[in-house]
Amino acid sequence: MRILVTGGAGFIGSNIVDALLADGHEVAVLDDLSTGKQTNVALNVKLYRADIRDNDALTNIFNDFKPEIISHQAAKADVRESLQRPQLYAEVNIIGSLNLLEHARRVGTQKIIYAGTGGATYGEPQYLPVKEDHPVNPLDPYGASKHHVEHYLFLYNYNYGLKYTVLRYPNVYGPRQNPFGEAGVIAIFTYKMLNGETPTINGKGDKQRDFCFVGDVARANVLSLTNGDNQIYNIGSGVGTDINTIYEKLQRATGFTKPANYAPDKPGEVYRIYLDATKAGRELGWEANVGLEEGLQLTVESLRAR
Ligand SMILES: NC(=O)c1ccc[n+]([C@@H]2O[C@H](COP(=O)([O-])OP(=O)(O)OC[C@H]3O[C@@H](n4cnc5c(N)ncnc54)[C@H](O)[C@@H]3O)[C@@H](O)[C@H]2O)c1
Structure with a gap:
């Protein structure tokens, strides 16, 4: 087509x-x-x-x-x-x-x-x-x-x-996501961790998203x-995954050891959502084939290569 x-x-x-x-x-x-x-x-x-x-x-x-x-x-x-x-x-x-x-x-x-x-x-x-x-x-x-x-x-x-x-x-999330934007927490955290910078979590890190x-x-x-x-x-x-959990999983995938910085919450965002x-x-015959651990690993590898 x-x-x-x-x-x-x-x-x-x-x-x-x-x-x-x-x-x-x-x-x-x-x-x-x-x-x-x-x-x-x-x-x-x-x-x-x-x-x-x-x-x-x-x-x-x-x-x-x-x-x-x-x-x-x-x-x-x-x-x-x-x-x-x-x-x-x-x-x-x-x-x-x-x-x-x-x-x-x-x-x-x-x-x-x-x-x-x-x-x-x-x-x-x-x-x-x-x-x-x-x-x-x-x-x-x-x-x-x-x-x-x-x-x-x-x-x-x-x-x-x-x-x-x-x-x-x-x-x-995944390869080619912009790590410099406001959105795309996984790309932003991964990029920072790979560069030795401590990522900042807005709010308490308990917000849940469907990744x-x-x-x-x-x-x-x-x-x-x-x-x-x-x-x-x-x-x-x-399934909902909270931001603190994403942070911990990315620490393991990148080898970054420092704890997150926390900043005040940003307005206008839902607290929890998953679909x-x-x-x-x-x-459609669709289901998610790539689990979170595997997907995070692929994302880290692609950003490392960049
Ligand atoms: N990333 C997510 O988690 C997510 C979640 C839900 C929906 N979406 C939707 O998925 C789509 C793609 O998002 P993305 O995350 O890849 O963002 P992205 O910014 O990487 O991609 C958007 C693309 O559209 C182009 N674009 C923007 N304005 C344009 C214009 N006026 N004319 C022509 N091109 C224009 C940009 O240059 C860019 O290449 C968007 O429609 C977004 O609303 C994304």
Whole structure:
């Protein structure tokens, strides 16, 4: 299949590109390289450098590549920044996505696979692990903007027959995650530990998250090419792991011995969340293959090599 991966120079998108190439597809990347890197894109993959807000650029790209499928990963994805710049998050994540949908409709794209967020869509969970029909109460503009697009996906299918699959990711980690961002605790801690610096835990370290290895998330995208039409799926392990535990496991994996620094908590983040991915198991045939210990080891090795 001919597949356009938006955000394909970023952390998750570039891992998806690799999985799609290994599955034998023709792949191109659309990315403005705002957080993504050209070096993440395989040499045999065409990179269209453009902003998804730029309709003229999208016209040319869609006329040229005519994607049969879009894997839509491009987004502004920093919860704390979104609280400072809510309009920017709406412009990129909502209007940018709407631009893609319009061009998809114009050139006859069959399906869009969308990177949703399980961590920022549901709000503070009413029960755990969270299922897809849990009430949606995003606590920040990032989560609200990401969820908003799910409504457009539904109505573009309803009105124009454009198929979609929403994959609501948990906390994704693994090779190519940016260790200098605000998010991505595993990449940040690993990088610091490998450089002999003591990481800082915001709050008491008892917040729980659902950590999923990026290769497993990429595989969910590959499975969605031919399955899960017009459905929403949680992707995750169903298990919460607290930040102190991540710290200890990374100490063992890196050989770093010093205890963590602790700083005041940051506002706007849920206390505990982990996702029930039973539906993805049943309908996509997806489950997490890489356990936390193995995934952390792979992450440490890849950052060490860098
Ligand atoms: N990392 C996680 O744990 C996680 C969790 C839930 C959902 N997601 C979603 O997964 C997707 C990928 O996230 P990531 O962690 O790989 O982040 P990332 O920042 O590494 O990737 C995003 C990519 O989109 C590109 N991009 C940003 N704005 C763009 C624009 N206006 N036009 C074109 N390209 C643009 C960036 O350059 C980057 O390559 C995002 O949609 C994010 O919301 C990530």
